[in-house]
Amino acid sequence: MFNKEKFIRCDCGxxxxxxSWGEDAGYTYVELACWSMGVGKPRSWxxxxxxIWCIIRQGTPFRDFVTLNEDSATALALAxxxxxxxxxxxxxxx
Numbered sequence: 001m002f003n004k005e006k007f008i009r010c011d012c013g014x015x016x017x018x019x020s021w022g023e024d025a026g027y028t029y030v031e032l033a034c035w036s037m038g039v040g041k042p043r044s045w046x047x048x049x050x051x052i053w054c055i056i057r058q059g060t061p062f063r064d065f066v067t068l069n070e071d072s073a074t075a076l077a078l079a080x081x082x083x084x085x086x087x088x089x090x091x092x093x094x
Contacts (some may be wrong), residue, residue: 021073029071032066 003022010016016035023029068076 025080028070030070030076032068032076 004023005018005020008017008019016033018033019030020033021028021030035044
């Protein structure tokens, strides 16, 4: 069993990506969560109740939480790597 994670903050400071991967009960997973309000900021009661409602209905407070299988995780990695290479190439030509 292994579990790892990477937290990547947006340059604006209000958004972030949380990537976690590992193995649990024989199932290998990759999970991607998008945070839209940052971390460590006080939350309003309305926001807290919305999260509680999501937990009751879906089992998780995050609507923007994605679990990927190995093939999908590989496709995402290739897409991000390709995008980074395109950006780097565009910067070098300008």
